Amino acid sequence: MxxxxxxxxxxxxxxxxxxxxxxxxxxxxxxxxxxxxxxxxxxxxxxxxxxxxxxxxxxxxxxxxxxxxxxxxxxxxxxxxxxxxxxxxxxxxxxxxxxxxxxxxxxxxxxxxxxxxxxxxxxxxxxxxxxxxxxxxxxxxxxxxxxxxxxxxxxxDLLQEETKIGSTAIRKALDQGDLALVTRQLGHPYTTKGVVVHGFERGRKLGFPTLNIETKANKKLPAVGVYAVKVKLADTPKEYMGMASIGYNETFGADLAKTLEVNLFDFSKMVYGKKVTVFWEEMIREMVKFSGVAELVAQLEKDKANVEKIFRRKN
CATH class of the missing domain: 3.40.50.620 (HUPs)
Structure with a gap:
């Protein structure tokens, strides 16, 4: 082209x-x-x-x-x-x-x-x-x-569902975490591309290592929360299941920057600098501030189980 x-x-x-x-x-x-x-x-x-x-x-x-x-x-x-x-x-x-x-x-x-x-x-x-x-x-x-x-x-002719298929409706659905509507209107899951960068490595210490993904500033992200996702690394055909969080890590302090972090299941490679694509499948929950690390880890275990259940259902 x-x-x-x-x-x-x-x-x-x-x-x-x-x-x-x-x-x-x-x-x-x-x-x-x-x-x-x-x-x-x-x-x-x-x-x-x-x-x-x-x-x-x-x-x-x-x-x-x-x-x-x-x-x-x-x-x-x-x-x-x-x-x-x-x-x-x-x-x-x-x-x-x-x-x-x-x-x-x-x-x-x-x-x-x-x-x-x-x-x-x-x-x-x-x-x-x-x-x-x-x-x-x-x-x-x-x-x-x-x-x-x-x-x-x-x-x-304009395409209609319960509402007109359009960019405005998709943005609103992303803000509400309604990925089912987003997927229907797009005809495929919403995607975010970015590069894996170094983070604070808190997830690794908790037993949930994450890829910290830097995205373009003008690209819209879904609402703050936890999601079931698939991730594809550049130059590889395989898609990995995982859970992503968009938020401010409030459990670890106030006024922290908004981040996109993904914990991939059955994945342990070091891929800093690698380009990745995140496929947003379903919202799991809103972001919560926990009283401490133990409460956070317990919730992450529940989140992982919920994500695995979602992918079993989809497959």
Whole structure:
């Protein structure tokens, strides 16, 4: 997959000089609704005999429109993860457009002329709720007017469960520890990638050695608590069962930093510096401050038994 970065105003020779079908969206999470958009675009590209391109932005539009601080945002998928998903869904080209003041305040017609027609799109596919400017005058109903017959417009129906399948619902479910809903809406378990770093080695002294995992600051984590997880180490196909904790280690003191630690079952290798992927399966309990080490160890034994029971049920 070819990755092309664009910033307003872009040079015309930087875009692919061939016809495409263009899938539009921010695609945070690349959930089942997003997958439906990209798969519909892939089918249309095959019908037309052209390449499939997917466009996303480098940051969420709320940074500009709602004046949110970029460093405060937490994404369901980092940009690298998002690009991997695009490629797995069959994209030939990924356009990453810089979302800044220059782009944000283009008129809807100018956006269409430059970022759809200018990219040689023969058809555009997006969810019914997609907007490319003020929603009352730049939506999937107005897009055919701005297209002026130059490309086909395909609006994909929103997917519904008990609620609309969407990034907002997934973020809320992560905050509530509802991983079952998250998995249904994504179509797979939520994942977190990181690097194993040195910690305080408290878990090792307690008989529950943990991998301390450093993650990207802009990647959203599930709620503070204890979870059943699977972990895959880079360059190895095997997935290890374990339990993960997200919290502040309050049993050992106040004002400690938030950490992600994973105790893997039947695993004793030293893997500092190794890249890992955590697959979040189910929340076990909320985080609790214990009166002492003995109480903590007793609870960890119960947690391990509960996690093993969960995986026996899933298998």
């Amino acid at each position: 070819k990755v092309i970065e664009l910033a307003e105003p872009y040079m015309t020779n930087t875009v692919a000089q061939e016809p495409i079908v263009l899938a539009l969206g921010f695609f945070d999470g690349v959930h089942r609704g997003h997958q439906a958009v990209i798969k519909t675009a892939a089918k249309k590209a095959q019908q037309l005999g052209v390449k499939l391109a997917v466009m996303t932005f480098d940051q969420h539009p709320s940074v500009i429109f709602q004046k949110k601080r970029a460093q405060d945002l937490r994404y369901l998928t980092t940009l690298d993860e998002k690009l991997t998903c695009f490629e797995e869904l069959g994209a030939d080209i990924a356009y990453i457009v810089k979302f800044d003041e220059e782009l944000a305040y283009l008129s809807p017609q100018t956006f269409v002329d430059k970022y759809i027609v200018g990219l040689h799109a023969k058809a555009v596919v997006a969810g019914q709720d997609y907007t490319y400017g003020p929603k009352e005058k730049a939506n999937m109903q107005t897009l055919p007017l701005h297209a002026k017959g130059r490309f086909e417009v395909v609006a994909v």
